[in-house]
Amino acid sequence: MRNLASLVLLLLAFAAPLSAQERSGPLRITITEGVIEPLPFAAPAFIAENPAAGEFARDIAQVIADDLAGTGLFRQIPAEAFISRITSFDAPVQYADWKAINAQALITGAVSAGTDGRMTVKFRVFDVFAQAQLGDGLQFGGSTGSWRRMAHKVADAVYSRITGEGAYFDSRVVFVAESGPKDARKKRLAIMDYDGANVQYLTDDRSIVLAPRFSPTGDRVLYTSYESGFPRIYEMNVASVTRRALDEQPGTMTFAPRFGPDGQAVVFSLSSGGNTDLYKLNLASGARQRLTSAPSIETAPSFSPDGSQIVFESDRSGNQQLYIMPSGGGEAQRISFGKGRYSTPVWSPRGDLIAFTKQYQGRFHIGVMRVDGSEERLLTSSFLDEGPTWSPNGRVIMFSRESQGAQGSSTLYSVDITGRNLKRVPTPGGASDPSWSPLQK
Amino acid sequence: MKTSFKLAALVLVLGLAACTNPDRFAGGNSVDLNASANAAADPASPAYFQNTVGDRVLFAVDQSTLSDEARQTLTAQAAWLQANTDYSATIEGHADEQGTREYNLALGARRASSAKEFLVSRGIAADRLRTVSYGKERPIAICSDESCYSQNRRAVTVLRVGTGG
Numbered sequence: 001m002r003n004l005a006s007l008v009l010l011l012l013a014f015a016a017p018l019s020a021q022e023r024s025g026p027l028r029i030t031i032t033e034g035v036i037e038p039l040p041f042a043a044p045a046f047i048a049e050n051p052a053a054g055e056f057a058r059d060i061a062q063v064i065a066d067d068l069a070g071t072g073l074f075r076q077i078p079a080e081a082f083i084s085r086i087t088s089f090d091a092p093v094q095y096a097d098w099k100a101i102n103a104q105a106l107i108t109g110a111v112s113a114g115t116d117g118r119m120t121v122k123f124r125v126f127d128v129f130a131q132a133q134l135g136d137g138l139q140f141g142g143s144t145g146s147w148r149r150m151a152h153k154v155a156d157a158v159y160s161r162i163t164g165e166g167a168y169f170d171s172r173v174v175f176v177a178e179s180g181p182k183d184a185r186k187k188r189l190a191i192m193d194y195d196g197a198n199v200q201y202l203t204d205d206r207s208i209v210l211a212p213r214f215s216p217t218g219d220r221v222l223y224t225s226y227e228s229g230f231p232r233i234y235e236m237n238v239a240s241v242t243r244r245a246l247d248e249q250p251g252t253m254t255f256a257p258r259f260g261p262d263g264q265a266v267v268f269s270l271s272s273g274g275n276t277d278l279y280k281l282n283l284a285s286g287a288r289q290r291l292t293s294a295p296s297i298e299t300a301p302s303f304s305p306d307g308s309q310i311v312f313e314s315d316r317s318g319n320q321q322l323y324i325m326p327s328g329g330g331e332a333q334r335i336s337f338g339k340g341r342y343s344t345p346v347w348s349p350r351g352d353l354i355a356f357t358k359q360y361q362g363r364f365h366i367g368v369m370r371v372d373g374s375e376e377r378l379l380t381s382s383f384l385d386e387g388p389t390w391s392p393n394g395r396v397i398m399f400s401r402e403s404q405g406a407q408g409s410s411t412l413y414s415v416d417i418t419g420r421n422l423k424r425v426p427t428p429g430g431a432s433d434p435s436w437s438p439l440q441k
Numbered sequence: 442m443k444t445s446f447k448l449a450a451l452v453l454v455l456g457l458a459a460c461t462n463p464d465r466f467a468g469g470n471s472v473d474l475n476a477s478a479n480a481a482a483d484p485a486s487p488a489y490f491q492n493t494v495g496d497r498v499l500f501a502v503d504q505s506t507l508s509d510e511a512r513q514t515l516t517a518q519a520a521w522l523q524a525n526t527d528y529s530a531t532i533e534g535h536a537d538e539q540g541t542r543e544y545n546l547a548l549g550a551r552r553a554s555s556a557k558e559f560l561v562s563r564g565i566a567a568d569r570l571r572t573v574s575y576g577k578e579r580p581i582a583i584c585s586d587e588s589c590y591s592q593n594r595r596a597v598t599v600l601r602v603g604t605g606g
Contacts, residue, residue, distance in 0.1 A: 182583040208578050210542060230573050231546060253550060253574060256543040269543065271574065274505070274554025276547035297547040313544065319503075320544055343541040357541050383585070386541045402538070406583040433542070 028162060038075035039162065041068060041105035042098060044086045045079075046121070049112035053119065056144065057111045060121060060151040064107060066195065067155035067169040071396075072421030074162075077103050089122065098128045105134070107158055117143050121150040125158050135161045148197055149440070156439070166393035169194060172437040173389075173398065174212040174221050174238075177201065178410055178430030185430075189223060191238065194391075194436065196426035202241055211387070211433045212236075215259045218437040222246075222257040222266060233257040233268050235283070247281055247288065254279075256299050260327070261307045267291070267327075269299040278312060280327070291329035302346045303327060304371075311335070311345040311354055311371075322356060324371070335373030344387050347371075348394045349438075353417070355388035355397050366399045368417055379419045383408075387432070392439040398425060400432040485525055487600045494521045498556060500594040503540075505551035507559055515556060518598055519563035529569035529604055532556045533597045536577045537590035549574030556596040569604065 043065040048057040068074040084097035089110035098106050109123035122139040126132070138157055140150045149170055156167030177190040177199075186205035189212055192198055203209055203225070210231070212223035221236045228245070233254045236243040246266065247254050257268035266281045278291040278298045292298045296316035303310055304327075311324045317334065320341040325332035336342040340360030347354055351371070358365040358378060364385045369376040384402040391397070391414075398414045410432040412425035425434070481488040490496060495518070498511035507515065522528065534553030536545035553572035561567050582589035 183580050185578070187578075208575075210546075210578070251571070253546070255546050269547065271547060271550040274551045274558075274572070276550060297544060297551070299543040299547050300541070315544075320541075343544055359540070384538065404585045406585075408583075408585060 040075045042077045042103035043107040046109035046111050052113035053111040056147050063151035064155040095131045119144045123154045168391040168393045170440045173434050175434040176432045213258045213435045214437045215263050224255040231255045260303045267301040300344045304347050305351045313343045350394040357386040379415045389436045398434045497595045497597040505555045515559045519560050522565050528600045531571045531599045534574040535595050537593040538577045546576035549576045552596045
């Protein structure tokens with residue numbers, strides 16, 4: 001685990017060099033269905049304030065640029081087009097030079113690195129056309145090993161200021177790393193930055209592992225492993241990579257675990273005698289509660305952000321559909337009524353949408369619908385898409401896509417909830433079952 | 442001809458399973474079906490159970506009900522288990538890839554349980570039989586069409602040495 005505690009956010013208000021007046025509502029992307037033209041920005045290499053900072057100055061600017069351009073909402077103007085050079089963090093910005101190349105936003109920054117392995121990154125964002133700084137300058141401090149995180153934090157701040165939305169770049173993804181042929185696939189739990197950097201393996205490949213899920217604070221992961229010979233749910237501490245089995249009832253199988261928003265409640269599926277129902281476990285007390293009692297399959301539960309409700313899939317109607325019930329159990333309301341089969345519902349962090357997998361006419365789709373089942377929209381279509389997970393700000397969905405045929409393999413993709421910006425998430429090999437962490441602190 | 446092909450295919454599959462399926466519960470006391478090439482001729486051998494009795498039953502899409510053919514196979518399995526009380530079994534339920542992961546785990550559990558209940562109804566003690574579901578995690582046929590899917594929608598009775606569950 002990288003040194004999170006030491007990654008301190010220092011709120012420093014740098015005086016803007018030419019800030020004439022405070023300007024409200026300047027540079028802004030309002031994210032709607034209609035946004036198509038990405039906002040052009042320039043992110044020149046950051047200033048290295050001492051020799052040790054040299055290697056980070058350019059890379060940090062590039063990670064920031066990649067984060068922003070990767071959203072599909074921003075477009076990076078290449079350095080070759082620049083007229084002006086940023087030679088000092090505090091020198092006045094030559095707005096005309098940036099306006100001439102149509103850079104609507106300009107991000108400048110400086111890096112200094114100490115001999116003690118610590119570094120600081122500071123930055124400013126400018127609204128070029130308004131000739132004004134956008135918000136205060138900020139400074140982040142941390143170890144040089146966490147330079148990517150500092151870059152992500154800068155990008156998060158820029159994204160939030162321009163879109164007015166929550167950010168998501170300083171986040172991680174836990175997933176199942178896959179290798180080997182389809183009939184002898186090896187699976188390991190792995191964790192990485194949201195953009196595929198810093199991959200780290202959490203288990204070896206001796207046992208099948210499935211569907212890891214982050215805790216609300218990102219410190220722990222629930223997952224299913226066959227290490228006992230049977231599928232059982234486990235809880236892992238991400239920092240120490242220690243794990244413990246939860247709910248070991250002989251003769252049963254447990255899977256599909258997911259945390260409640262308090263980080264203590266765990267909802268999961270238990271199969272006994274061929275029947276699968278939902279249960280809830282309190283990690284602190286060990287108390288266990290049965291939530292459903294039906295001969296049908298009840299699985300893939302997900303809590304609402306306030307913890308009061310659970311969305312899940314059930315085939316009680318004859319095929320897989322989505323239902324919502326109180327988190328203590330009780331009567332469930334069906335919410336999916338379209339054609340096809342609906343599964344793997346996941347409540348959005350904003351609480352307004354449910355992401356799901358839909359199977360219809362031999363194709364798989366990732367889609368979203370409102371909590372009452374209305375306004376269903378399919379975002380993807382392929383031979384096999386499944387298992388959506390939400391970005392911390394509820395704007396982006398990551399999922400698994402398995403390709404067809406004997407050589408088929410699984411990879412991760414992400415898509416904006418508008419359905420745009422579908423792209424592959426880089427992983428070292430095959431990958432499935434992503435779970436997106438909350439924004440790191 | 443048909444039978445010998447089937448036999449060869451099963452042995453091949455078993456060979457693969459033995460070395461590539463580290464999650465098979467039987468583990469330490471699992472039965473090595475490749476121990477002797479002649480073993481299949483011995484009606485009390487696991488290889489005979491595997492190849493002649495038939496260790497697996499197949500299911501229709503999204504179903505866990507037993508076909509007539511499946512019932513025949515399981516009836517023969519029950520007779521073999523009655524006669525060979527040194528063995529117990531783990532029934533592994535599987536699904537094809539056309540479904541989401543969690544649902545397929547639950548569906549595999551239904552299939553394994555269907556097979557187990559039938560064996561129990563034919564007089565096999567429930568404590569000699571365990572079930573496990575692999576969902577869509579362990580296909581034996583890897584193409585993406587019905588010719589493979591039909592083989593993957595299965596419940597396989599895997600013998601263990603020992604009488605208890």
